[in-house]
Amino acid sequence: MDLLAPDNFADLSIHGIKELILKHNYGITSYVDIKNNKSHVILLLSKRSDNIYVNLLSSYKTDLVLNNIDKSKVLQWLPYQARLKNIIKILTNQTFEKILKNNLTDYFVEYLRLKEDELTLELVKRANNLAKIFSDESLYAMCYYNHHLSKQIDKDESIYNNKLICQICGGKCCLDSSCDYLVSDIKEFSVPYIRSLLDQGLASIKGVFYKDEDEKINILLILKAPNIKSGKIDLVSIDSKCSHLSDKGCTLSYENRPGFARHLIPSNLFKCYNDLDMDLENKKWASYQNILEEVIYLETGRTLEEELSREVEIFFCDVLKENFEGITPNSIKGAKILFKYLRNFYQDEYLKTLEIVTPKHILERKN
Numbered sequence: 001m002d003l004l005a006p007d008n009f010a011d012l013s014i015h016g017i018k019e020l021i022l023k024h025n026y027g028i029t030s031y032v033d034i035k036n037n038k039s040h041v042i043l044l045l046s047k048r049s050d051n052i053y054v055n056l057l058s059s060y061k062t063d064l065v066l067n068n069i070d071k072s073k074v075l076q077w078l079p080y081q082a083r084l085k086n087i088i089k090i091l092t093n094q095t096f097e098k099i100l101k102n103n104l105t106d107y108f109v110e111y112l113r114l115k116e117d118e119l120t121l122e123l124v125k126r127a128n129n130l131a132k133i134f135s136d137e138s139l140y141a142m143c144y145y146n147h148h149l150s151k152q153i154d155k156d157e158s159i160y161n162n163k164l165i166c167q168i169c170g171g172k173c174c175l176d177s178s179c180d181y182l183v184s185d186i187k188e189f190s191v192p193y194i195r196s197l198l199d200q201g202l203a204s205i206k207g208v209f210y211k212d213e214d215e216k217i218n219i220l221l222i223l224k225a226p227n228i229k230s231g232k233i234d235l236v237s238i239d240s241k242c243s244h245l246s247d248k249g250c251t252l253s254y255e256n257r258p259g260f261a262r263h264l265i266p267s268n269l270f271k272c273y274n275d276l277d278m279d280l281e282n283k284k285w286a287s288y289q290n291i292l293e294e295v296i297y298l299e300t301g302r303t304l305e306e307e308l309s310r311e312v313e314i315f316f317c318d319v320l321k322e323n324f325e326g327i328t329p330n331s332i333k334g335a336k337i338l339f340k341y342l343r344n345f346y347q348d349e350y351l352k353t354l355e356i357v358t359p360k361h362i363l364e365r366k367n
């Protein structure tokens, strides 16, 4: 794309610009400069190859080209901004702001549809910078894209497995905690087989808390990938980094990852999206509670109730003592929310913890 400075045009009056657009295949586009988390949009004229007179940022390809051009040429267009905005209104009957909003949304939708081999580091960084500033438009595009994806039946693996996006993100979700297995991931539901998964460090037993119809707390046992701080039985604890996470990402092959990971769609705009109905998936574990309870007994020598009571106490203790070393801010936030929720139901454990964790302990931690 050739960028022309204003002195290439003989007549840049309103009439002259209209003539260039209507009769000589010119269009109005924009250069979006981002500095210190602020954007500056500069309108300019460029040759167009279609019938769209005003196309501010709807193509990621054009945007990238523009982002790398000689800025001094762009800045020469500054005195013509009011005039170009006026012409946009005359030609489209819409304001510059409205068109920019629509074009930005189109840009994000087009960008989100790109596959891994069409992305480059430069493009992802640029899109993320734009998304931070134009958050409404990127969110709108995300909702649109997610809705479109949820309707798609045969998604190919590349939608779920986008190494470039996860590499740039640095594995935030896996740093927060590990992912859950789906019932369909488990080849065999027998006590020896589940114990072998635990022994190999492939799984640990986790509790999902929910309220039953009588408003009483209940726990559903499921399997997840182990966290670095959790043991084989991890009914409740502060979430920590997944034990399968390495510097190069997940050490498990895509096919061997827990179902939750295989259904997580890494978003180009870092708002990752899971296309599973987790309530439905969790309910499927109901048929295997006895097996998991037996495993807990064999591993710990305690019944589910005894083990749960013990772990709830440790969890309360950890939160009160702020044992947050190596824990991400997201997980700390989650632990504090869970703490407030559980202390309403596990009063005995809470009172016991308060006796152990004296204010002195808390003060020591704070100093």
Ligand code: SF4
Pocket: 165, 166, 167, 169, 170, 171, 172, 173, 174, 264, 265, 266, 267, 270, 272
């Ligand atoms: S799935 Fe999302 S949060 Fe997790 S590593 Fe990939 S981009 Fe980051």
Ligand code: SF4
Pocket: 173, 174, 177, 178, 179, 225, 242, 243, 244, 245, 246, 249, 250, 251, 252, 257, 258, 261
């Ligand atoms: S199993 Fe892999 S994808 Fe899942 S949390 Fe661990 S490192 Fe991440």
